[in-house]
Amino acid sequence: MTATTEGLTGLERRKAETRREIIEAAFTCFAEQGYHATGIADIAARIGIGHGTFYRYFENKRDIVEHVITDLIDRIVAALGAENAPDAVSTLEEYRAQTARIGTALAQIFSEDPRVASLLLSAAGIDDAMRERMLDLFATTTPLTAAYLEHGVRLGYLRADLDVEPTAQAINGMILGSVLAGMRDPAPAQQERLSAAIRAVMYDGIAAR
Amino acid sequence: MTATTEGLTGLERRKAETRREIIEAAFTCFAEQGYHATGIADIAARIGIGHGTFYRYFENKRDIVEHVITDLIDRIVAALGAENAPDAVSTLEEYRAQTARIGTALAQIFSEDPRVASLLLSAAGIDDAMRERMLDLFATTTPLTAAYLEHGVRLGYLRADLDVEPTAQAINGMILGSVLAGMRDPAPAQQERLSAAIRAVMYDGIAAR
Amino acid sequence: MTATTEGLTGLERRKAETRREIIEAAFTCFAEQGYHATGIADIAARIGIGHGTFYRYFENKRDIVEHVITDLIDRIVAALGAENAPDAVSTLEEYRAQTARIGTALAQIFSEDPRVASLLLSAAGIDDAMRERMLDLFATTTPLTAAYLEHGVRLGYLRADLDVEPTAQAINGMILGSVLAGMRDPAPAQQERLSAAIRAVMYDGIAAR
Amino acid sequence: MTATTEGLTGLERRKAETRREIIEAAFTCFAEQGYHATGIADIAARIGIGHGTFYRYFENKRDIVEHVITDLIDRIVAALGAENAPDAVSTLEEYRAQTARIGTALAQIFSEDPRVASLLLSAAGIDDAMRERMLDLFATTTPLTAAYLEHGVRLGYLRADLDVEPTAQAINGMILGSVLAGMRDPAPAQQERLSAAIRAVMYDGIAAR
DNA sequence: CATGAATGAGAATTCATTCAT
DNA sequence: AATGAATGAATTCTCATTCAT
Structure with missing residues (x-):
């Protein structure tokens, strides 16, 4: 119980x-x-x-969609929260591993239930308030990611000159993009390639050394 | 005339x-x-x-929204196309500059007319066909970006081991994210910070060296 | 109940x-x-x-008119069916009486409810399908009348050389005509005169002997 | 000219x-x-x-349909008028021939232009006034036919006891029926059989002698 | 005179919401 | 508490008619 x-x-x-x-x-x-x-x-x-x-x-139709969305967001946040412990990471290696775990958790949520992405994608079209809500949702993830970055900078395994908040936004953008890509091609192999590419960009950039 | x-x-x-x-x-x-x-x-x-x-x-309501969206996409593509010439770039420096220009062009489109982002954001909620269309739009940008990367790899100023296509997706995800961020905080200063952060991630990654 | x-x-x-x-x-x-x-x-x-x-x-407007018409036709057919038993007739006298009864039944239906003729008359203008339906309705009555004639020819109280089917059509034409006439002049006296004239034509023709 | x-x-x-x-x-x-x-x-x-x-x-849509119908009726009346001369007939034989000619003329009108029957059939559904008009049209033909009958009675080749007006209605009903029948089966052979049957009923009735 | 762009009255239909049973 | 019958506001779309060009 x-x-x-x-x-x-x-x-x-x-x-x-x-x-x-x-x-x-x-x-x-x-x-x-x-x-x-x-x-x-x-x-x-x-x-x-x-x-x-x-x-x-x-109460009415609006009420139910509110609950559905809230419920969904809670589920996502919960799933992420389980992996979410910036302080537990102290080396770049651990961070990379942590990033991979979060990526996997997210992939899980979206691929095990295709309704999730579908709903989120169309939610912004419901009305003004819901559009705001969706933007808020995306914005909410920024400090989450930022906390990791901050921690990494403090511990020295991330660049000292990182502009933490916008960098967090950039990273979350990549994640968002992978969600959308997953809607068109949900093949795990593609998902994995994309996930790897995101991490490659994150850690090493694309420039030749 | x-x-x-x-x-x-x-x-x-x-x-x-x-x-x-x-x-x-x-x-x-x-x-x-x-x-x-x-x-x-x-x-x-x-x-x-x-x-x-x-x-x-x-014809009907559906017809007009179709035209509105098509029109909008055309405008965006045209704006990007003006900056679009992968072959004209032959060094990393030039590429960075090119990226900056594209970012600026995009920022222009979205910030000079707030309706653009609003409409695109809610378009996916219109109906199934339009959702597909929006996903297609995002997918269409991948080969565009990929062409740049391909060119860079061939000329040696980008990493030889880049998995081009998913990397292009990742980059476009960051752009998408910056569009969303711009909707909540359209301040040019923020936009610029984000744009810089994206380029920083792209070229150098976030890891300390 | x-x-x-x-x-x-x-x-x-x-x-x-x-x-x-x-x-x-x-x-x-x-x-x-x-x-x-x-x-x-x-x-x-x-x-x-x-x-x-x-x-x-x-379902919609078409649906209701369909039901109204079907209902109406059912009522008419039921009323006629009550009088409908070709086999029960074995002499010309009986046939004349039967004809009179059917005429009375029809007159009843059409005169007791003026809407009946009104609706049937305008139904053909509803749409193509309904026009077809009305023509079908008229066509359906032919074999009904023909059965009577056939029976009479077999039993010998009707002319042996009757071309049964078209003759049935001709007779039904007279009935149709009397319905139309009844719409303009619903006076029972007129109806009765017409009914008698129809029977006179049917049995004896108009030629002097 | x-x-x-x-x-x-x-x-x-x-x-x-x-x-x-x-x-x-x-x-x-x-x-x-x-x-x-x-x-x-x-x-x-x-x-x-x-x-x-x-x-x-x-003037308007109603105006044109009025003209179309009027035109059509004029054409029909004209066609019938050409054969219409009750006084020119003085024996039953001549009358039969005359009837046959009228039948042929009518058949001509309706079979050479299928639009005629189509339009008349649906006209009653246009509106109240037009329904009245159609009923009037049918009523108008009664005195026409009645004139023939009257003439025949006076000259003695038709039954002396004919109730002229309703008998005329009955005959016109048969003609109306043949028009409807012709819409469903425009084959000339069928038309001819029906026409013959109508004349047989008219002159000799259906009873065995 | 011919034209067809503009108009808006009007009709069918849908569906969220209420409320009597 | 559950139900679904009833409701009418709201929306899309059509087309006869007018009138400026």
């Missing part, structure tokens, strides 16, 4: 479960058909509830 | 002008409110024509 | 009732104003439902 | 010609696609004039 269901009556547990099912169904629908092409009825039908019931769990 | 209006009667010129005005208006509407929140009536009202008139110029 | 409502819940009964009300209302509207001049809103307003509700019962 | 064009200037003649072309084109369009599915633009395009020009010749 997890923390969230602890102390709940059977009914409350059941409600929480339905709530989760709705989020799941909505996730799938939004990813497959897009937000606007998805009707509340589609979501409800997918899990076999009446579409009126939907409104007992969520 | 430009090539496109040469030999046209006054009426034909007027029609072409209206057509352009509609595309412009639609561009603005889509960028500001998003595709789905924009009605044909909004577009027509913006330039003071009846909404029936719209349908004399474009 | 009729067979069609047996075993239905109150709600199902209510739905079936609404469905019927819509068909009725559409029937009236189409007959009064014609198919093209009738809007879905007119039909809905006539029975005091929202026009969106209409679409819960019928 | 016919009476209608006599004394006209070249311009007036040209206008009259265009007017006629428009009626012809409208006739074809209405017959092929039906009144409602036909746009003014379709009519204009068919004869290669601008659709604005249409309005220099006819």
Whole structure:
């Protein structure tokens, strides 16, 4: 019994479960058909509830997509957080390994569930607020990456003259690009080549020595 | 008198002008409110024509967005094409300069017209076909960048062991990231810092030497 | 409790009732104003439902007119079928009586509900498919009448040299004509005179003996 | 030079010609696609004039269909009128021959131009006024046929006890039926069989003697 | 006179949301 | 609490008609 269901009556547990099912169904629908092409009825039908019931769990269509996105972001952040410990790294070698692990974790998330990329890609088209939200999401990752860089600079295994924040943005851009590339060609071999190329650029640049 | 209006009667010129005005208006509407929140009536009202008139110029709502996007992409490609000559570069120095110029050109496009990024960002949410189109657009840029890298490898000023294609993708990812970053913080100073960071990563990597 | 409502819940009964009300209302509207001049809103307003509700019962405007027409034809065929038993007739006298009964039944249908003729008359103008349908309807009646004639020829109370099928068509033509005549002058006396004249022509011809 | 064009200037003649072309084109369009599915633009395009020009010749869409129908009816009446001379007939034999000639003339009109039946059939669906007009048309033919019958009764070659008017209606009904039948099966052989059957019914009835 | 660009009234249809059962 | 019947705001698109060129 997890923390969230602890102390709940059977009914409350059941409600929480339905709530989760709705989020799941909505996730799938939004990813497959897009937000606007998805009707509340589609979501409800997918899990076999009446579409009126939907409104007992969520305020409206906007509310559900908000939850779906939030949920998704939480999952991604959690997955990254598991690998996320800038302080645990103290040499370039360890950093490289850490980078590889993060790359793998991300690849996992996106390739094991194609809905993830689909949804994120189309989310910006939902409305102004959601577009802002997506930009925020991308922006949020900057300090995360920046923390690693900062740590590396402090410990001396990264260039002393790194302009940390924009460099973090650049790196995250590469990751974003790899996500998009993965949508068109999800072959693991390609993913791996791209991942390796990103690390090569990161550590050594492209210039001949 | 430009090539496109040469030999046209006054009426034909007027029609072409209206057509352009509609595309412009639609561009603005889509960028500001998003595709789905924009009605044909909004577009027509913006330039003071009846909404029936719209349908004399474009088949339907889908048709206009197609034209808006195509137009936009053409403009971007044209802007990049002006700087696009891999063969004209023969040393790393020249290449760095070339990269800087391309970065500047891109920055120009995106910062001088905030609608550009807005529209591109939300375009993927219009429908499946458009999402595909956006992914294609990103994919199209890969061989462009790859051509530069290829040339550099051949001439020896870029690493001999570059895995050209995925490296090109990685670089384009950084550019994409800088576009997104520019949407949140369009300050030229930030843009410039990011642009510099990208070039730094590209050429020298982040590792201390 | 009729067979069609047996075993239905109150709600199902209510739905079936609404469905019927819509068909009725559409029937009236189409007959009064014609198919093209009738809007879905007119039909809905006539029975005091929202026009969106209409679409819960019928696919679209074409769907409802299809049902209205089918319904109408079914009613006519049922009314005729009640009198329809070629084999039950074995003398000319009986045949004359039978003919009179059928004529009366038809007159009943058309005169008790003026919408019937109105709708049938204008139905051919709805679209190509419906025109075909109306021609089919008329064609369908030929074998029906032909069966009577055939039977009479076999039993010897009708001319041995009758060209059965076209003769049946001719007779049905007279019936059709009487329907049209009834639309302009629905007076029962006129109807009766016409009916008698038809029978006179049928049995004795117009030539002096 | 016919009476209608006599004394006209070249311009007036040209206008009259265009007017006629428009009626012809409208006739074809209405017959092929039906009144409602036909746009003014379709009519204009068919004869290669601008659709604005249409309005220099006819008030509006309703106006043109009125003219098309009137024109058509005039043509039919004219064709029938050529054979129409009740007084010229003085024996049953002559009457039979006359009937046959009229039948042939009608068959000619309807089979040589399939648009005729198409248009008449769908005309009733145009609007209330036109439906009335079609009913009027059918009613108009009654006195025409009745005149023949009257004449025949007076001269003694038709039954003395004929109820002339409704009998005329009955006969016209058969003719109407044959027109409809001809739409589904325009084969001349079928037409001829039907025509013969109508005459057989008319003169001798269907009863065995 | 001919033209076709512009117009907007009007119609069909969809779907998020409400609420009685 | 669950349901789905009802609703109407909103949107797309058509086409007869007008009128400036």
